[in-house]
Amino acid sequence: MMDTRSQILQKNFEAICINGFQATRTDKVISTLGITKGAFYHYFPDKTSMGYAIVEEILYPMYVNNWLHLKTYKGNPIDGILASLQLISGYCNEENVAFGCPLNNLVQEMSPLDEGFRLKLQKIIATKKTIISEALLKGQEQGQVNPTLQADEIAYFILSALEGSFSIAKVAKSKTVFDKSMKTLMEFLKTLKV
Amino acid sequence: MMDTRSQILQKNFEAICINGFQATRTDKVISTLGITKGAFYHYFPDKTSMGYAIVEEILYPMYVNNWLHLKTYKGNPIDGILASLQLISGYCNEENVAFGCPLNNLVQEMSPLDEGFRLKLQKIIATKKTIISEALLKGQEQGQVNPTLQADEIAYFILSALEGSFSIAKVAKSKTVFDKSMKTLMEFLKTLKV
DNA sequence: TTTGGAACATACCTACAAGTATGTATATAT
DNA sequence: ATATATACATACTTGTAGGTATGTTCCAAA
Numbered sequence: 001m002m003d004t005r006s007q008i009l010q011k012n013f014e015a016i017c018i019n020g021f022q023a024t025r026t027d028k029v030i031s032t033l034g035i036t037k038g039a040f041y042h043y044f045p046d047k048t049s050m051g052y053a054i055v056e057e058i059l060y061p062m063y064v065n066n067w068l069h070l071k072t073y074k075g076n077p078i079d080g081i082l083a084s085l086q087l088i089s090g091y092c093n094e095e096n097v098a099f100g101c102p103l104n105n106l107v108q109e110m111s112p113l114d115e116g117f118r119l120k121l122q123k124i125i126a127t128k129k130t131i132i133s134e135a136l137l138k139g140q141e142q143g144q145v146n147p148t149l150q151a152d153e154i155a156y157f158i159l160s161a162l163e164g165s166f167s168i169a170k171v172a173k174s175k176t177v178f179d180k181s182m183k184t185l186m187e188f189l190k191t192l193k194v
Numbered sequence: 195m196m197d198t199r200s201q202i203l204q205k206n207f208e209a210i211c212i213n214g215f216q217a218t219r220t221d222k223v224i225s226t227l228g229i230t231k232g233a234f235y236h237y238f239p240d241k242t243s244m245g246y247a248i249v250e251e252i253l254y255p256m257y258v259n260n261w262l263h264l265k266t267y268k269g270n271p272i273d274g275i276l277a278s279l280q281l282i283s284g285y286c287n288e289e290n291v292a293f294g295c296p297l298n299n300l301v302q303e304m305s306p307l308d309e310g311f312r313l314k315l316q317k318i319i320a321t322k323k324t325i326i327s328e329a330l331l332k333g334q335e336q337g338q339v340n341p342t343l344q345a346d347e348i349a350y351f352i353l354s355a356l357e358g359s360f361s362i363a364k365v366a367k368s369k370t371v372f373d374k375s376m377k378t379l380m381e382f383l384k385t386l387k388v
Numbered sequence: 389t390t391t392g393g394a395a396c397a398t399a400c401c402t403a404c405a406a407g408t409a410t411g412t413a414t415a416t417a418t
Numbered sequence: 419a420t421a422t423a424t425a426c427a428t429a430c431t432t433g434t435a436g437g438t439a440t441g442t443t444c445c446a447a448a
Contacts, residue, residue, distance in 0.1 A: 108302035164358025
């Protein structure tokens, strides 16, 4: 059984995935848990703080975990990256494709409005980028990855193409569109092996 | 001198680029024009209709125009695509990078909330995708583009990587990040030439 | 010249979402 | 046994954004 604070975070996170942060009505969300505003404002000073907590306690581990195995990956890091992309692709299906990537959603909506959100979201992206970049560098040292590449450029590009694929698929409401875009990304990555 | 309706659309568009659609307060925006709610509701039945008008009358031509030259482009369509990407890159600078791509912003924010928005935004993406896809197909027929590629997969991928680059650069508040991601996209595209 | 509609302004209404103030039950420490 | 803090519930306040109702001015057609 989850404690009340975690339940508030989890249910609001789910609502934010569908409606966005601003359009999410916290009191309506928690009413589905059988609790009231009293509980909410007992655990969080305001709605924004709850948003921060969601980013740090739910989004951060959720997104970083998808890439963490790269740090100890044996074999060509390109294959490790491909494995992560396959894993992430599995989260996208016909039912949720229209909601897009929760991380990307929050970035688009909140980062220009609230510097606190931006910095916390940026930290997630930066962590993922560092993991990918270091894996590529190690691969270059070990002669597994094309040594003429700039690892950080590739890392940013991978994350861009991934988020962009979610975005294009979201508006098209089509998992097929997501798959087509991701297929090209993956085939491009294979060409980076030596 | 712009007519009142166009001014309302333009100023609200600029506000939406910064704040998003939901957070934009139409009456505050038009007060900077020296007009009041009376004018607004004379031209638009409600805020949503104004949003639709912005998508159709401002965003659609703005985004499609960046790609339209491909239809009559002489030479390798890959070069034509690269020219469009260069053009679009020029719109992004250190001052506005934190606001991201207005089209992508609206997609993320509104497409799951309002089917009218989604369909009108999807029309823009679909039009761009068709132009790129047809240019690639023509290039394949003329022996300028790798014939083993699926043109529509590449087209979706280009748009994904482009939107994703705006997104990653937005949260990083860094034109450099945008450039790094786009550089990789462009170098990838060059490998598609025969 | 009058009449109708276009193009606005002004004042008002109303729903509602965030936040506050206060109360209360329970557990825990002393 | 009493005091105190935790974990909530209930009721209230308040700002405000979207929308409405009602003018008013001006022009153009009949």
